[in-house]
Amino acid sequence: MTALLERPLVDAAFLANPYPTYRALREAGPLHWSEEFFGGAWLLTRHADVEAVLRDPRFSARRTGGWINDVQTERGELADFQRLFSRALLFLDPPEHGRVRGLMQAVFRPESVARLRPRIAHIADALLDAIDPTEPFDAMAQLARPLPVRVIALLLGVDPGDSADLMRWSDDLAAFIGAPQPTRTLALRARTSVLALTGYFQQQLHRPHDARPDTLLAVLRQARAVGALKDDAEFLAQCAMLLFAGHETTRNLLGNGLYALLTHPGQWQCLLDDPDRAPGAVRELLRYDSPVQYSGRRVTTALTLHGQRLERGDLVLPLIGSANRDPARHAQPEQLDIMRPDPGALAFGSGIHACLGAALTRLEAEVALRQLLARWPRLRLASTPPCWMSNPAYRGLRSLPLNAQ
Numbered sequence: 197m198t199a200l201l202e203r204p205l206v207d208a209a210f211l212a213n214p215y216p217t218y219r220a221l222r223e224a225g226p227l228h229w230s231e232e233f234f235g236g237a238w239l240l241t242r243h244a245d246v247e248a249v250l251r252d253p254r255f256s257a258r259r260t261g262g263w264i265n266d267v268q269t270e271r272g273e274l275a276d277f278q279r280l281f282s283r284a285l286l287f288l289d290p291p292e293h294g295r296v297r298g299l300m301q302a303v304f305r306p307e308s309v310a311r312l313r314p315r316i317a318h319i320a321d322a323l324l325d326a327i328d329p330t331e332p333f334d335a336m337a338q339l340a341r342p343l344p345v346r347v348i349a350l351l352l353g354v355d356p357g358d359s360a361d362l363m364r365w366s367d368d369l370a371a372f373i374g375a376p377q378p379t380r381t382l383a384l385r386a387r388t389s390v391l392a393l394t395g396y397f398q399q400q401l402h403r404p405h406d407a408r409p410d411t412l413l414a415v416l417r418q419a420r421a422v423g424a425l426k427d428d429a430e431f432l433a434q435c436a437m438l439l440f441a442g443h444e445t446t447r448n449l450l451g452n453g454l455y456a457l458l459t460h461p462g463q464w465q466c467l468l469d470d471p472d473r474a475p476g477a478v479r480e481l482l483r484y485d486s487p488v489q490y491s492g493r494r495v496t497t498a499l500t501l502h503g504q505r506l507e508r509g510d511l512v513l514p515l516i517g518s519a520n521r522d523p524a525r526h527a528q529p530e531q532l533d534i535m536r537p538d539p540g541a542l543a544f545g546s547g548i549h550a551c552l553g554a555a556l557t558r559l560e561a562e563v564a565l566r567q568l569l570a571r572w573p574r575l576r577l578a579s580t581p582p583c584w585m586s587n588p589a590y591r592g593l594r595s596l597p598l599n600a601q
């Protein structure tokens with residue numbers, strides 16, 4: 197074991213800024229064993245390895261069983277939760293993965309997503325209108341949290357009035373999935389929320405008809421009706437996963453991105469000089485401080501990696517946050533540079549599980565940035581410091597106090 201890993205990796209300093217630790221780990225080697233994650237996992241630090249493992253079928257995405265079974269609970273307490281969870285696209289291997297992904301792909305195509313631009317702009321506008329610019333405001337509470345959940349409600353085709361419940365359920369799920377050592381309390385809270393979510397979507401499944409046939413729910417409901425989704429559980433798992441995936445991550449892109457820009461005033465100015473730089477800025481912000489810091493895979497067959505034997509069933513965590521700062525892949529990786537030519541980072545993963553929502557989330561962030569630049573060019577951090585959440589996988593801010601003027 198690397199000396200670095202003899203003490204806990206995830207502490208307050210790591211949560212506030214994990215990059216010095218990633219750098220030390222990368223410099224110490226490409227692969228490290230850590231007892232701190234899910235009872236033991238291999239951490240991969242380099243871009244080349246992270247990308248290779250995400251693309252390699254010998255590393256399976258079916259990893260939920262271990263996670264949930266490792267939690268200390270009464271026997272069977274989480275069985276229903278796990279059964280459902282393991283059916284979500286993110287945790288499927290081929291051939292199920294291709295079948296389920298194919299059903300949703302059309303809704304996420306860049307052309308389909310681009311049609312949502314005016315509606316996303318309208319939601320962002322309304323949220324910004326509600327802010328009093330003469331007082332400090334919390335950008336997480338007033339923009340970064342509500343925008344993605346309303347957009348995902350729009351895409352799914354559910355009542356935006358249900359956003360508060362949807363956000364709460366999704367947060368409980370994120371706290372569990374993102375915890376390196378999920379506690380029983382976190383697991384049980386996540387289970388309660390998943391059951392609430394599935395109850396909610398079960399009602400949506402049996403809604404009599406669709407006003408809009410192009411929503412994700414309409415597409416999934418049709419797939420269920422013709423048997424392309426095998427049973428109700430498969431339908432419900434996708435709905436719960438989409439809500440979670442669409443909300444937590446985009447929130448953190450908005451929060452981490454704004455924080456990065458406002459702590460680098462030269463970069464904010466560069467955007468003010470030409471707001472058409474916003475799409476490139478979003479790509480760089482995704483590299484610089486990724487909302488998803490690591491994913492997980494299970495080894496399906498014993499193999500050797502960097503001279504180390506990995507056994508069947510071992511858990512591997514490709515550290516996306518570290519890969520995106522790997523100097524072997526990115527010049528001056530610790531620098532934020534919104535003019536960087538397409539950084540080709542791994543924020544959205546790689547291979548068959550690469551993020552379905554990438555175009556949507558980039559559009560949301562671009563729209564929000566353009567509106568902030570146009571309204572409040574003097575936007576800056578308020579004197580109250582921001583506060584990071586205690587989730588090392590889904591890195592994000594709990595609060596981000598800003599001054600608009």
Ligand code: HEM
Pocket residue numbers: 250285286287297348438441442443445446449486487488491492542543544545546548549550551552553554556557
């Ligand atoms: C900043 C925002 C986002 C980031 C950083 C992000 C990141 C990722 C990453 C890293 C993966 C791959 C995980 C793996 O290989 O294990 C992934 C998969 C996925 N993402 Fe995102 N995501 C974001 C937003 C979204 C949004 C807005 C949606 C949907 C509305 C979404 C839906 C999905 C889905 C469905 C998958 C699973 C794809 C599959 O397994 O084939 N994501 N995302």
